[in-house]
Amino acid sequence: MLVIAFLAFIACTFEDIESDIGSQSNPNSQVQLAAQVGQVNRFFNKAISGEPLSNAMYCVVAGTVVWMLLIKLEPLVPGATWKAAVVAIPIGVGVAALIHMIFSTSAHCGRVAGQKRFEQPIYLDVLYGHLLPIATHGFMTTFCITSIAYIQSNIGTLSGNPQLNHPFALPLLGFIWGITVGSIGSSTGDVHYGTEREFQDRPFGEGKRVVYHGKITRYAECGVRTQKDIAGFCAKFGGPCTGMTFGLIILFENWRTLVGMLLGGFLPNLPAFTASGDMAAIGGIVMGLLIVAAFVVGNLVFVKWVRKKCGPFVGV
Amino acid sequence: MEPVMFLIVGYVVIGGLLASLGAHLLPVGGAPAAMGTATGIATGTVQIMLGAVLTGLFTAANVATFTDNILLVSLSGAVGATIMLVVVMFMANILYAFGCGVVPISGRVDVDPITKEPQAPYKTPQTDGHGVPNVVFISGTLGGFVGGFGGALMYFTLLNYAHFTAGTAAVASFSIFVANAILAAYNIRGTIEGFHDPKFKRLPKSMIASFAISLLAGIVVVLAAIGLGVI
Numbered sequence: 221m222l223v224i225a226f227l228a229f230i231a232c233t234f235e236d237i238e239s240d241i242g243s244q245s246n247p248n249s250q251v252q253l254a255a256q257v258g259q260v261n262r263f264f265n266k267a268i269s270g271e272p273l274s275n276a277m278y279c280v281v282a283g284t285v286v287w288m289l290l291i292k293l294e295p296l297v298p299g300a301t302w303k304a305a306v307v308a309i310p311i312g313v314g315v316a317a318l319i320h321m322i323f324s325t326s327a328h329c330g331r332v333a334g335q336k337r338f339e340q341p342i343y344l345d346v347l348y349g350h351l352l353p354i355a356t357h358g359f360m361t362t363f364c365i366t367s368i369a370y371i372q373s374n375i376g377t378l379s380g381n382p383q384l385n386h387p388f389a390l391p392l393l394g395f396i397w398g399i400t401v402g403s404i405g406s407s408t409g410d411v412h413y414g415t416e417r418e419f420q421d422r423p424f425g426e427g428k429r430v431v432y433h434g435k436i437t438r439y440a441e442c443g444v445r446t447q448k449d450i451a452g453f454c455a456k457f458g459g460p461c462t463g464m465t466f467g468l469i470i471l472f473e474n475w476r477t478l479v480g481m482l483l484g485g486f487l488p489n490l491p492a493f494t495a496s497g498d499m500a501a502i503g504g505i506v507m508g509l510l511i512v513a514a515f516v517v518g519n520l521v522f523v524k525w526v527r528k529k530c531g532p533f534v535g536v
Numbered sequence: 537m538e539p540v541m542f543l544i545v546g547y548v549v550i551g552g553l554l555a556s557l558g559a560h561l562l563p564v565g566g567a568p569a570a571m572g573t574a575t576g577i578a579t580g581t582v583q584i585m586l587g588a589v590l591t592g593l594f595t596a597a598n599v600a601t602f603t604d605n606i607l608l609v610s611l612s613g614a615v616g617a618t619i620m621l622v623v624v625m626f627m628a629n630i631l632y633a634f635g636c637g638v639v640p641i642s643g644r645v646d647v648d649p650i651t652k653e654p655q656a657p658y659k660t661p662q663t664d665g666h667g668v669p670n671v672v673f674i675s676g677t678l679g680g681f682v683g684g685f686g687g688a689l690m691y692f693t694l695l696n697y698a699h700f701t702a703g704t705a706a707v708a709s710f711s712i713f714v715a716n717a718i719l720a721a722y723n724i725r726g727t728i729e730g731f732h733d734p735k736f737k738r739l740p741k742s743m744i745a746s747f748a749i750s751l752l753a754g755i756v757v758v759l760a761a762i763g764l765g766v767i
Contacts, residue, residue: 246570246578270583387597387702396590396706400620403587407579408628414570414578415636415666425637427572427659427666457635465627469620473595476615486602497602501612504599508615512677515622519629519673520651523640526633532657 221478224368225471228401231364233455233463235275235401236409238357240417240454241350241447242266242324244274245406247414252331253434255340261438262343264350264447266327272402274323275365276395278316278358282366283394286312290390301377309366317359324354350447357451365401368470369393383490404466412458417450426535472511480504540767544697545754551690551709552716552750556742558683559585559720563625563672566727568664572638574727575665575672577628581721581728582714584624585683589713592616592684596691597702606692613688614681621680625668632667640667644729650674664727675730687713698757699766712753719745 239245244266251263268274286308293304325347332342369390376384386393419428420437440449481487484500491497562584565576577584596613603609632638641658642648643665648655650671659665668676690709694700700708723742728735761767 246567249567250571270580272583272587386594387601388594388706389703392703392706393594396594399590400587403579403583404620404624407577407584407587407624408631410570411572411578411628411631412635415572415632415638419571427638427663429660429662430573431662433571433573458631461627461631461635465623468627469591469623472619472623473591473616476619477595477598477612481602490602492602493604498605498608501599501603501605501608504595505608505611505615508612508619512615512618512622515619515626516673516677519622519626519668520670522626522629522633523670523673524651524653526629526639527653527658530633530637530639530658533660535660 221471221474224371224474225467227364227368228470229463229467231361231368231463232401232404232409232466233459234357234360234364235271235405236459236462237451237455238354238361239271239405239410240413240458241357241451242354243447244268245271245410245413247410247418250414250418250434250436254436254438255335255338257434258338259435259438260338260340261436262346262444262446263436264328264346264354265331266324266354267331268323268327270402271406272399275361275402275405276398278320278362279365279369279394279398280391281319282312282316282362283369283391284312285315286366286370287390305370309363309370313359313363313366316362317355320358321351321355324351346446353448353451361401365397366390366394368397381488381490400469401466404469405462408465409454409458409462412454412461413450417453423535425530426533472508476507476511477504479507538767540697541758544693544758544761545751547693547697548690548712548754548757549747549750551686551693552712552746552753553743554682554686554689555585555589555713555716556720556746557739558679558681558686559717560724560728560736560739560742561675561679561682561730562621562728563668563676563730564724564728568727569666572632572636572660572666573663575641575643575667575669575729576727577624577668577676581724582717584621585717586710586714588617588620588680589613589683589687590710591620593687593691593706593710596688597706600692600695604696606689606696609692610685610688613691614685617684617687618677618680621676622673625673625676629668638666640669641665642669642672642729642732644733645671649732665729671732672729675732679730694757697767698761700761708757712750715749715753716746719749
């Protein structure tokens with residue numbers, strides 16, 4: 221369970237940084253708007269689709285390739301099926317990374333070509349220079365998600381009790397966690413990129429006003445800013461925070477089910493569809509409600525603390 | 537006509553209506569929230585709803601392997617989706633506060649209806665609020681619970697009444713959920729803060745549309761089950 225939570229942390233951290241390098245998320249609306257308000261820029265403008273759907277696509281592609289390879293490879297190594305996974309997972313994820321690069325190229329060129337009337341050029345060095353960082357960060361995300369899906373779909377087989385395997389197949393689990401990782405990356409980490417890094421020459425400590433929209437920060441600490449400068453900045457806070465969000469969710473979700481199973485006396489015996497199974501479910505639900513209550517109270521305390529620390533708005 | 541057919545259609549319709557209600561309760565900030573220009577979660581209605589419900593569905597599917605109680609499976613899904621949302625909203629607040637120096641403030645009300653904290657003096661001018669304040673957090677928690685319950689309810693119905701396989705039941709229930717979430721997103725049109733938002737009054741229109749689409753989906757599920765010879 222801790223391995224899965226750790227992999228989730230890595231996956232979502234890299235997902236957020238990948239979306240910052242490729243500018244694939246809600247803050248990309250400002251990159252899109254920049255050229256239209258006369259701010260010609262050297263940002264990579266990739267918004268293939270919403271982050272959840274594109275990540276689900278990479279994870280399903282990887283999961284399907286891995287699944288097919290496992291079917292062929294596992295009979296070759298009887299008794300040590302993990303060896304098949306060691307070969308299959310990187311190959312499957314590699315295929316997904318290639319597809320990721322193809323989509324990135326077409327999305328960037330298509331979007332920027334559409335801005336010709338605003339005199340926004342397609343900088344070829346920006347295109348070539350960002351493809352590899354995008355693919356490598358995307359590879360890490362897809363690799364971790366596929367590994368999580370592999371562990372979850374085979375956890376029973378790996379621990380010697382096939383009944384504990386998750387009922388969903390590997391590609392479907394990849395789809396679920398792909399959607400979730402994109403959803404979290406889009407809703408949490410992008411705030412750091414959109415509110416802070418995109419408008420770094422505006423006052424700190426306030427929401428970005430509508431009049432600032434499109435007027436993004438185009439000059440970096442050294443030279444003209446590209447997305448590579450943004451990745452380094454967001455990797456210090458936005459990325460790890462996003463990773464922790466997904467890691468905590470995976471940890472809590474698996475932990476409360478496991479605690480419920482233990483409380484209901486469901487483990488190590490598995491008397492499914494009995495009062496024991498019902499008790500296991502009730503235990504999981506109660507643990508989950510306690511976690512939710514803790515976060516609600518935590519937010520009450522946190523908001524009160526932030527309001528006190530920052531005080532009312534004093535700008536103009 | 538067998539009673540189980542009415543049961544399938546009924547539960548799918550209930551699940552669809554709950555999906556629509558859950559989507560309206562969620563604090564969706566969309567692209568403006570990513571710049572701290574609007575209150576709520578910085579992504580679209582469908583995106584965050586799917587993430588939450590699929591997390592719940594993962595646990596619900598696990599629970600459905602050892603209990604056949606529809607209420608327990610649905611509650612497991614509801615709590616899973618709620619956990620996903622509370623963690624996301626809490627971590628978003630941490631990012632707003634420490635990464636951007638922004639105080640969580642509602643843009644739609646001058647006083648928080650739950651904590652009675654004043655909102656207007658803390659708001660940045662020319663914005664529609666920022667972050668996830670308490671009333672919005674509570675609304676999002678309720679939205680996650682209701683939406684997750686609807687998704688897991690549909691999954692259980694398709695799995696145990698229509699006798700789909702686990703994978704097919706997940707994909708089908710997820711698809712019906714998407715249709716309802718998209719209808720709700722059209723109704724919301726951009727951003728919404730939750731039950732205290734004036735846009736929440738548009739809910740009945742979305743419920744009517746959700747009822748129609750869920751009824752159709754329920755009938756299709758029944759036809760598929762009859763075609764497969766499982767009922």
